[in-house]
Amino acid sequence: MKNTYLSSIVLACLCQVAVAQAPSGSGSLYATTQVTGATAQMNVAARISGTVIDAATRQPVPYATIALVNPATSKPVDGTMADDQGRFMLEKVANGAYRVAISFIGYEAKTLDIEVTDRNASIDLGKIGISSTAKALQEVVVEGQRAMIEEKVDRTVYNAENDESNRGGDAADVLRKVPMLSVDLDGNVSMRGSQNIRVLINNRPSTITAGSVADALKQIPADMIRSVEVITSPSAKYDAEGSAGIINIVTKKNTLQGGTLNIDTGIGLRGSNLGLNGSYRIGKMGFSLGGFGRAGYNMPGSFENTQTTATANEGQNVIRQEADTRNNMMFGRYTFGWDYDINEKNYINASVQYGLRNGHNFQDGLLTQRYQAGSLFSRSLRDVEVMDNSGTVDVNLNYTHTFRPQQEFSILTQFSRNNRTNNFLNEIFNSDENSLESRLKNINESFNQESTIQLDYTNPIGKNQMVEFGGKQIMRQVISDYETYAADGTGPFTLVEGTNLSNVFNYNQNISAGYFSYTLTTANNYSVKAGTRYEYTTINADFENSENEVSIPSYGVLVPSVNLSKRLKDGNTIKLAYNRRIQRPSLQFLNPNVQNPNQVLPTVGNPELDPEYTNNYELSYSTYFKTTSLNFSAFVRNTNNSIQAVRVPVEDGVLVTSYFNIGQEEAYGGSVFGSINLNNKLTLNGGTDIYYAVLSNNDPNQSASNSGFVYNIRAMGNYNLGQGWGIQGFGFYRGRQVQLQGVQGGFGIYSLNLKKEFNERRGSIGFGAENFLSPTIKVRNELNSPSFSQTSTNVMHNMNFKVNFSYRIGKLTSDAPRRKKKSVSNDDLKGGGEGGGVQDAGATQGGGAPQGAMPVGSGAQGARPAQLGGQRPVQTTAPAPETKAAGTDSTSVTAEQGSLTGRWQGKMGERDLTLDLVADGTDLTGFVQTPMGQLPISEGIVTGDEITFTVLFEGNAVPLKGTKAGDTLKITSHYQGRVMEGTFIKVQ
Numbered sequence: 001m002k003n004t005y006l007s008s009i010v011l012a013c014l015c016q017v018a019v020a021q022a023p024s025g026s027g028s029l030y031a032t033t034q035v036t037g038a039t040a041q042m043n044v045a046a047r048i049s050g051t052v053i054d055a056a057t058r059q060p061v062p063y064a065t066i067a068l069v070n071p072a073t074s075k076p077v078d079g080t081m082a083d084d085q086g087r088f089m090l091e092k093v094a095n096g097a098y099r100v101a102i103s104f105i106g107y108e109a110k111t112l113d114i115e116v117t118d119r120n121a122s123i124d125l126g127k128i129g130i131s132s133t134a135k136a137l138q139e140v141v142v143e144g145q146r147a148m149i150e151e152k153v154d155r156t157v158y159n160a161e162n163d164e165s166n167r168g169g170d171a172a173d174v175l176r177k178v179p180m181l182s183v184d185l186d187g188n189v190s191m192r193g194s195q196n197i198r199v200l201i202n203n204r205p206s207t208i209t210a211g212s213v214a215d216a217l218k219q220i221p222a223d224m225i226r227s228v229e230v231i232t233s234p235s236a237k238y239d240a241e242g243s244a245g246i247i248n249i250v251t252k253k254n255t256l257q258g259g260t261l262n263i264d265t266g267i268g269l270r271g272s273n274l275g276l277n278g279s280y281r282i283g284k285m286g287f288s289l290g291g292f293g294r295a296g297y298n299m300p301g302s303f304e305n306t307q308t309t310a311t312a313n314e315g316q317n318v319i320r321q322e323a324d325t326r327n328n329m330m331f332g333r334y335t336f337g338w339d340y341d342i343n344e345k346n347y348i349n350a351s352v353q354y355g356l357r358n359g360h361n362f363q364d365g366l367l368t369q370r371y372q373a374g375s376l377f378s379r380s381l382r383d384v385e386v387m388d389n390s391g392t393v394d395v396n397l398n399y400t401h402t403f404r405p406q407q408e409f410s411i412l413t414q415f416s417r418n419n420r421t422n423n424f425l426n427e428i429f430n431s432d433e434n435s436l437e438s439r440l441k442n443i444n445e446s447f448n449q450e451s452t453i454q455l456d457y458t459n460p461i462g463k464n465q466m467v468e469f470g471g472k473q474i475m476r477q478v479i480s481d482y483e484t485y486a487a488d489g490t491g492p493f494t495l496v497e498g499t500n501l502s503n504v505f506n507y508n509q510n511i512s513a514g515y516f517s518y519t520l521t522t523a524n525n526y527s528v529k530a531g532t533r534y535e536y537t538t539i540n541a542d543f544e545n546s547e548n549e550v551s552i553p554s555y556g557v558l559v560p561s562v563n564l565s566k567r568l569k570d571g572n573t574i575k576l577a578y579n580r581r582i583q584r585p586s587l588q589f590l591n592p593n594v595q596n597p598n599q600v601l602p603t604v605g606n607p608e609l610d611p612e613y614t615n616n617y618e619l620s621y622s623t624y625f626k627t628t629s630l631n632f633s634a635f636v637r638n639t640n641n642s643i644q645a646v647r648v649p650v651e652d653g654v655l656v657t658s659y660f661n662i663g664q665e666e667a668y669g670g671s672v673f674g675s676i677n678l679n680n681k682l683t684l685n686g687g688t689d690i691y692y693a694v695l696s697n698n699d700p701n702q703s704a705s706n707s708g709f710v711y712n713i714r715a716m717g718n719y720n721l722g723q724g725w726g727i728q729g730f731g732f733y734r735g736r737q738v739q740l741q742g743v744q745g746g747f748g749i750y751s752l753n754l755k756k757e758f759n760e761r762r763g764s765i766g767f768g769a770e771n772f773l774s775p776t777i778k779v780r781n782e783l784n785s786p787s788f789s790q791t792s793t794n795v796m797h798n799m800n801f802k803v804n805f806s807y808r809i810g811k812l813t814s815d816a817p818r819r820k821k822k823s824v825s826n827d828d829l830k831g832g833g834e835g836g837g838v839q840d841a842g843a844t845q846g847g848g849a850p851q852g853a854m855p856v857g858s859g860a861q862g863a864r865p866a867q868l869g870g871q872r873p874v875q876t877t878a879p880a881p882e883t884k885a886a887g888t889d890s891t892s893v894t895a896e897q898g899s900l901t902g903r904w905q906g907k908m909g910e911r912d913l914t915l916d917l918v919a920d921g922t923d924l925t926g927f928v929q930t931p932m933g934q935l936p937i938s939e940g941i942v943t944g945d946e947i948t949f950t951v952l953f954e955g956n957a958v959p960l961k962g963t964k965a966g967d968t969l970k971i972t973s974h975y976q977g978r979v980m981e982g983t984f985i986k987v988q
Contacts, residue, residue, distance in 0.1 A: 050125030060086030236531025268802030293332030686715030906984030
């Protein structure tokens with residue numbers, strides 16, 4: 001069983017080959033084989049057939065391996081593989097005694113003894129039940145951790161599931177740790193200083209991000225997130241939206257056979273969380289059902305504000321404010337997923353997700369004092385409550401047809417709706433500040449609904465080219481129904497009339513798009529991906545209770561993109577990219593409802609905003625040496641019609657915030673990120689991104705400009721203490737942010753976490769502390785213009801201590817046959833600051849697998865073992881060495897030190913692999929180690945700095961070739977017209 005299991009994993013890791021139809025056995029080569037001491041007769045009409053099923057579920061086991069073995073020598077003489085219904089047939093088998101050996105990954109091997117004679121020339125073994133086993137999953141020793149940060153050809157990936165400090169947080173906490181991203185204390189996200197980004201969830205959008213990205217991130221518990229992908233230069237396949245790029249949040253998925261239930265819970269000084277996540281998979285069908293929720297409490301703070309405006313007759317108006325603040329919230333996300341492999345060429349999947357948010361913010365005792373000519377003019381006291389509740393449902397149904405490897409056609413559909421209630425209430429006290437004088441209430445019910453259909457076609461041309469083209473239609477409907485009410489004292493509320501106070505705003509937007517993309521990968525490791533996308537947008541907007549018309553013309557935009565990369569001989573990579581992007585305003589910027597819970601700082605949207613257009617240029621370089629990796633990048637971004645917040649003073653010193661297309665915004669900067677792994681025990685990574693921002697307003701009525709440097713710094717460390725113990729620290733500082741009329745202050749956060757795993761890693765308990773040396777976080781904002789100045793300070797009490805507990809129950813066997821899920825990705829709308837991933841054809845670079853190809857180690861449905869020269873796959877591999885169960889991810893083999901001797905770690909496709917090599921003169925021996933096990937190499941030869949060796953899989957020889965340059969070993973595999981490449985770094 002162990003041999004079959006490990007061999008199957010190596011096949012997936014090294015071959016990536018799918019064969020269209022399972023072969024039938026022949027046996028004709030063995031017509032006169034010596035069997036059990038007697039000479040077999042020349043009978044070539046014998047046939048052996050049967051069906052392999054799961055002994056527990058009685059469902060077929062597709063693609064199981066069947067070997068016909070000589071019981072006298074224990075050597076295979078023939079073999080075949082079951083089809084997708086578990087059926088198999090061996091034909092033209094000579095007379096004699098045989099042993100039929102049946103095996104499949106995740107199942108115990110089973111043998112049957114039979115005898116073929118003239119009287120039973122046709123033997124039907126019927127249904128053969130094999131039992132699943134979880135033993136193989138417990139045979140690996142882990143010593144290293146998957147890299148927290150991974151650099152790929154088109155993106156940077158942060159593996160959030162490896163970061164214990166994320167427990168009990170939300171998606172905003174996770175994104176603070178991702179290179180090139182910055183998240184403020186309200187959850188607003190920016191990429192290299194720009195909030196014009198698009199956030200996807202599992203490669204598809206959600207309407208929860210259409211109104212406010214910050215609110216959306218609070219609905220996604222950190223415990224759900226597996227990784228975050230940052231795509232700075234999206235290809236033409238992605239929507240043209242997102243001036244700065246795309247963020248794809250990948251949630252945890254369970255692709256194992258059987259049923260599991262994960263329980264995650266935590267309790268802390270300022271919040272608690274509870275999550276249940278279950279999955280069940282049998283045969284071709286899989287289900288998942290889960291939910292995570294979090295409650296936030298005990299989050300006090302304070303607020304201070306001073307704003308000064310100049311008037312022609314009265315001199316300066318000065319307003320000073322102060323209040324105590326509170327914040328309570330509850331949010332969660334619940335999912336149900338289903339997928340079904342119709343057959344090896346057709347796949348369907350569907351999902352329903354529901355997210356909710358219930359937030360209440362309070363300003364208790366908001367004291368407002370107005371001064372004119374230095375004297376107190378008025379004083380008022382009020383209590384303020386802001387309610388922000390929302391519920392979002394996303395329904396997806398997708399179909400994929402595979403013609404052949406990498407040639408696919410997909411139909412992707414999505415319906416998404418977000419219902420949001422955003423209300424505020426003011427209770428205004430009399431001059432005695434003990435009784436109510438009046439009340440003011442605003443009710444804003446809104447929804448954002450999207451219906452999307454998308455068609456994609458991918459087709460390889462030869463071995464090193466790929467074309468992709470498709471079309472998409474998005475139908476978006478947005479409605480904001482808002483009403484303002486006033487009351488005297490505790491009396492009844494009455495409606496306040498006025499277009500900006502009570503009305504219904506309708507906004508309909510339709511986007512039609514088509515794209516074409518071409519990828520070429522050359523033999524000398526150049527890769528070019530170029531494409532273009534055209535989008536045409538029509539908009540209809542109106543107010544139900546007003547004669548004023550909103551006229552927004554239709555517009556089209558052509559957005560080209562070019563990505564170039566070169567993999568150097570030493571394994572380093574240099575990349576150059578250009579793309580043009582468009583950013584449409586979202587409801588947050590368009591909504592004309594006046595939001596004025598603080599009467600001196602109202603906010604109102606602008607329904608006549610135009611889209612903004614951005615050109616992005618990027619140059620990056622990745623290098624590796626020993627156990628260290630470094631990434632350097634430089635970028636230039638210029639934006640026309642930039643959408644920015646603008647403050648305008650009105651009477652009595654009030655500052656109104658709205659949004660305008662100010663004109664030009666530019667950014668020039670770069671980033672550095674590094675990671676080091678010492679002895680598979682200590683991992684350190686960190687970096688900084690810095691840029692110079694320039695903003696200028698071309699509106700003569702609001703002339704303003706600003707510029708300055710902006711930077712962010714982050715660092716993280718993990719140490720494996722052994723015996724299931726681990727410790728992790730994290731720190732982040734966000735420098736001040738340059739705005740059109742001023743700056744927003746910086747802040748820093750840090751955390752320390754200790755975790756203990758037990759019961760064979762089924763359970764864990766963790767202890768965490770956040771901002772434990774500083775009880776408060778203070779953020780100071782300053783705005784200035786010729787007509788006003790404003791200084792505000794927000795203080796938050798963020799010191800937190802928490803305890804996390806997690807436990808997994810249920811039985812897992814092996815990776816179920818799964819296909820890569822595809823889904824709709826509406827990469828558009830400028831949010832308040834939302835893998836995808838660009839994949840290359842031909843030889844993969846930087847770990848990106850060609851689209852449609854079976855990912856390394858995925859065990860994709862329909863994939864069959866590779867065959868050489870028409871030979872049938874028969875198990876012939878030698879037993880793998882025994883390993884011990886422990887809480888780790890890769891096996892350990894002690895090797896001698898030398899030029900080629902030692903441990904080399906790297907990637908082939910999407911999977912981490914380790915090569916343990918021993919070079920003795922011109923001879924090379926050792927093992928190829930995968931996360932699930934190891935396999936010995938054979939025919940190893942050393943010639944200078946080059947090596948060649950072979951890995952056997954069920955009788956098939958997979959040749960590999962390596963070239964050494966310093967402490968880097970580049971491995972290439974040419975097999976049945978496919979090329980796999982991987983770069984390995986010497987670690988021992």
